[in-house]
Amino acid sequence: MTKEILCGKTVYDIHEMLRIHGYGVSHATQVANNLYKKRIPDIPLFRNIPGKLLRLLSSIADTGFSPPSRSEVSGDKTVKYLFTGEGGKQFETVYIPDKKRNTVCVSTQSGCRMGCPFCLTGRYGYHGDLSPGEIINQILSIPEAGRINRVVFMGMGEPMDNLGNVLKACRIITSEWGMALSPRDVTVSTVGITTGIIEFLEESDCNLTLSLYSPFAAERSRIIPAERKYPAREIIEILKHFPAGKKRRFSIAYVMIKDVSDTDSHLEELKKLLNGSDIRVNLLPYHTFSGDSANPSSEERMLHFRHSLVLSGISASIRRSRGADIGAACGLLASGLGREIN
Numbered sequence: 001m002t003k004e005i006l007c008g009k010t011v012y013d014i015h016e017m018l019r020i021h022g023y024g025v026s027h028a029t030q031v032a033n034n035l036y037k038k039r040i041p042d043i044p045l046f047r048n049i050p051g052k053l054l055r056l057l058s059s060i061a062d063t064g065f066s067p068p069s070r071s072e073v074s075g076d077k078t079v080k081y082l083f084t085g086e087g088g089k090q091f092e093t094v095y096i097p098d099k100k101r102n103t104v105c106v107s108t109q110s111g112c113r114m115g116c117p118f119c120l121t122g123r124y125g126y127h128g129d130l131s132p133g134e135i136i137n138q139i140l141s142i143p144e145a146g147r148i149n150r151v152v153f154m155g156m157g158e159p160m161d162n163l164g165n166v167l168k169a170c171r172i173i174t175s176e177w178g179m180a181l182s183p184r185d186v187t188v189s190t191v192g193i194t195t196g197i198i199e200f201l202e203e204s205d206c207n208l209t210l211s212l213y214s215p216f217a218a219e220r221s222r223i224i225p226a227e228r229k230y231p232a233r234e235i236i237e238i239l240k241h242f243p244a245g246k247k248r249r250f251s252i253a254y255v256m257i258k259d260v261s262d263t264d265s266h267l268e269e270l271k272k273l274l275n276g277s278d279i280r281v282n283l284l285p286y287h288t289f290s291g292d293s294a295n296p297s298s299e300e301r302m303l304h305f306r307h308s309l310v311l312s313g314i315s316a317s318i319r320r321s322r323g324a325d326i327g328a329a330c331g332l333l334a335s336g337l338g339r340e341i342n
């Protein structure tokens with residue numbers, strides 16, 4: 001008999017599974033607590049569960065926890081993990097420790113089909129969507145699981161291209177019966193698929209980051225093909241007018257490439273685009289890879305951008321680069337995978 005995999009199920013899914021055996025929501029909640037709060041990898045070790053239910057669960061289900069097969073540690077203590085999912089598809093996860101925040105950056109797909117030419121994940125190609133269980137397992141099965149207090153969906157893949165599974169994972173991360181993280185501590189990053197973004201905004205309270213790369217549509221569409229169908233300008237208008245509430249944060253990720261995205265005209269257009277909004281800007285250093293002729297902007301230029309945005313009333317910060325030496329930084333995931341990258 002094939003066993004049911006618990007990791008990735010909501011408390012309602014678990015209840016549905018147990019209901020026919022006479023168990024109620026409170027039993028399903030106890031099972032979810034063992035999975036998502038206590039992170040117990042083997043069902044026979046679950047605590048506070050009636051013996052009869054434990055025996056039943058052990059016979060029909062498995063937690064589905066699956067540890068990473070490889071890890072690499074950066075000089076700045078960032079750790080990159082390699083996971084292998086169903087059908088042998090591979091994906092990477094990054095753990096980023098910091099003074100106050102310990103962040104895990106999860107993948108939502110093996111590879112990606114958005115085809116952004118600057119991104120190694122895009123060049124790796126698309127090898128499949130990750131299930132809610134495969135997304136959640138990346139948080140629960142790394143050695144640092146107990147220290148994580150922030151989750152970002154910024155790993156391999158475009159979350160809006162696997163939205164149903166991403167929304168389910170967000171529910172498990174933020175629900176009281178799940179990991180119980182605040183939606184303020186969960187950020188989903190996208191290159192912008194308008195239909196998906198609207199659904200995400202309606203269905204979730206988590207933060208949203210839009211990767212911009214250029215405020216000019218023609219230029220952006222060369223870097224992010226999705227721009228042709230889903231213009232960033234329209235997405236920013238949606239974010240400007242969406243009632244975000246006090247707790248939810250919308251932001252723009254802006255990669256600073258020397259003489260490509262860091263000129264004065266880029267800065268002025270960026271200010272125009274965000275004028276009158278609460279959307280904040282995260283300025284990111286560009287990471288070069290072999291065969292790449294682009295260069296990162298200087299620190300001085302990044303400081304100038306930040307200063308000028310802040311003076312215009314736009315909240316802006318510079319994000320420090322983490323894990324670049326092990327290919328764990330933005331746009332570099334998949335650089336270490338076994339398959340050939342074109």
Ligand code: SF4
Pocket residue numbers: 112113114115116119120121122123155156157158191331
């Ligand atoms: S930048 Fe994001 S959306 Fe574009 S190819 Fe890379 S992972 Fe996919």
